Every structure is written in structure tokens, then in C-alpha cells.
Amino acid sequence: MNPQGERRTSDHVLALAPDAPSRKAGGRLATPGSWPETGTRGRAVWGLCKGNGSKPYRTVVDTAGPAFTCSCPSRKFPCKHALGLLLMWAGEEGAVTDGEPPVWVAEWLEARRRREEKKTSEADNSGAGPSGSSSTAGPEAARRRAALRARRIAAGATELEQRLEDLLRSGLATTDRGGHGTWDETAARMVDAQAPGLAARVRELGPTAASGPDWPSRLLAECSLIHLLDQAFLGIDGLPPALASTVRTRVGLTTDAAEVLAGPDTATVRDRWLVLAQQDAEEGMLTSRRIWLRGERTGRMALHLSFSGPDRALDLSLPRGLVLDADLAYYPGARPLRVVLGTRHADPAPVTGPPPGGGTDAALAAYGDALRDDPWLDAWPVVLTDVVPIPGRDGERWQLADADGESALPVDPRCAERAGLWRLTAISGGEPVTVFGECGHRGFVPLTTWGPEPVAL
Incomplete structure (x- = not known):
């Protein structure tokens, strides 16, 4: 905790974005050159951002909510200016310096404080301690903020349930008539409710409607998963702790890496972790990095995920084919996968x-087993042994077939244009190979294969 409240990282900020274009646009604005004036004091961050007009846009963020306001005409919430300001603040220390809030910032904060006090007056009274006591002020304030956000998300989930009910009552066949605008508006309402995870799932409904053969069935399946997530959050107090953690993550409530490492219930796992794949993805001026690992002794899979901004380097670089003797701490969840890197016991070393791994049937079983614990899981990392790539012909999908020809996995159609599939075919030469990737409901996404050395796909 610092004077600004809970410090947010770049991945926290990106989770608030209403869509991918907003993340990219916010990344482009996360530079001092875009902001002739910025400042921070307490839990407030503000700035003046250059726009197309003669006057700069006034942007303020209350990091305790978070809550946002901006004078730009954007209907997205938060707008790209708020995202850019937060990304710059969350990046390099000192990029946004401490200062006295201008009048326009102070007025907005004061109005917000009055509204917040009115909503939480009952909680404030029940949590008041003896006069002059401040030993629990920080934790108590954090508890009240968490309770307030939980109520907002619950209200958003309740509203979303009503919208899904209206959709089913009017019939799925009429869904495509409203275009994407209806779903974008609903997603914006979920952002208002501080539930970015729900917002992201709602946005996926727009492209699904009228998107090819059997789209009503696919739309119904997606609506069912959203309904399940709504109901899970609304009844979260009755869920097992691990599943409750998964539900919180799915609606968009994040956990700090420092909290994962220092949590009272955290148990780190020491192993020799083989780096299966590392992928960097550019999103405007932001870069995401995913590193997949597998424990040599435990056989557990792990994913290290980080983001960088213009003034912040990525947390970790581990090329595939290395092995790292280290402690990893898993984020809480019913099927933990994402990790925080703890103590390193030796430098990374190459492994031959x-x-x-296993066959395609084992891969499907692994995904099904993980799906049982986390029904919102899109894919699960697996290693396929002795599989042969089979190119798709005449519009058919690529496949990875077991060497004995008994079973095969279709390749995710989103990979059809990737050169990596032909690279895999060339390395295989028609012979069985080992392939690492993600097995999900859309198919298999190959990420690494092994020839003389591991090769990215």
C-alpha cells in the first residue's frame, strides 16, 4: 500500500480496457510527450492530454475505485486517455510526479467523495474505531472499497441476467438485427459495474451472431457460460474457496503478484521448470509476454504472464529450451495455471x-479435466508426443494425428494462415514429432516443436 492506495500494474490497467483497440490507443498515449501536464496526490492521478482541438482533454482517475472522468467525447469507459494516463503512472516510478490537484480535479474528487460516503455510510459507521485510532484505517478502507466494488459487480451481473433473459424471450434468431451496437452498449454497462471480465465475454457475443453455420447454437453456448458466471458470482459466498477465486478472476477481480507471493495460504512449488514456449505480442506501444513452463519433477504446467509499457520492461525473459530451478507461486483458483516467479536457485541452463507427453486422447482428457474445475477455460497447455501434422486440403482443417493413426486433433482454424504449420510439416517430414501447444474447444494451437533444438511455431 502506498499513498495512492493499491498500486496498479500494467496488466491491472489493461484488464480495465473495454476492447483491444482501446488497449492499443491507450498504449500509444502512455508517453510523457502526450501529456503537457500530469500529477498525482493521494489516490488521484490527473493530466491534460493533447487532442485534436485547441484545448487539451482533462482526465482524472481515482485509483481506489478505480473511477474515471475525461472531457473527451468518447463513449468508451474508460477512454483511451484514462488508460494511457494510468499506464504511464503504473510504469516507471516518477513518470507522474506528486503535486497539488488543480481546481477541476479537486472538485471532481470532492463530488465523488460525497457520493461514496453516502453509499458507504453504514459500513463506515460499523467499522469506526475508538477516537484517534488509526491502526486499522488502511485495511478497513481497503475492505470497504472491496465491498463497494463487489456490490457494483453484483448489480452488473443482475442487470446482465435480465438482458440475457430478454434475449432468450425475444429469440436468438432476431439477435443479428441489432448489430454489434447492442452488445457494445451492454459491455459498457459491465465496465461501469467494474466487471471487465464480464464485459469481455459480452463483446464476444456480437461477432458470434450471424457468423456462419449454426451460429445460434454457438451463441446460446456463450450465453450459457455468461449466465453460469453471473450466477456463480451472485452466489459466491456459497462456493468452495478455490472456485470462488476462479469466479473472481473471471469477472475481472485481479490479485497483485506481491499478494500472491506473500499470502498466508500461498505454497510455493520448487522444481526444475522447463521453458516450453515464450510468446511476445505487440499491442500498440504495449507488449504482452507469455511464458509456458512444465515442472520436471511435478509435471505441473505453469504460465507466467506480464505486460510492458513504454517506460517499463517486461518482467522476465526465458527462451524456450532452458530449464530454471526456481520457486513458483500459483495464483489462487480451482485449476491454477498462472504463476509468480519466486526465488531462483540457479541460473537458467539448457536442456536437451x-x-x-502423451497422445491426442490424453490431451483431450487433460483439457476436459481442467474444464471440470473451470468451465470458462478456453484451452489447456499440453505436450503431444509422436504426432504427425496433416495439412488441410480443399478447405478442410489441419490435424495432428497420432502415429498409429487411431486418433487426431484438429488444429484451431485461427492458425490456418500461420507459416508455423508449414514449418512444423517441414521439421516432421512425415515422421512423428513432439509438439507443445494449447488444446481447447476450438482445436489445438501448436506453439513449439522439437527437432535438433526447440523451434517456435
């Missing part, structure tokens, strides 16, 4: 040969 591919990791052990």
Missing part, C-alpha cells in the same frame, strides 16, 4: 531433448 523434448519433455515427456
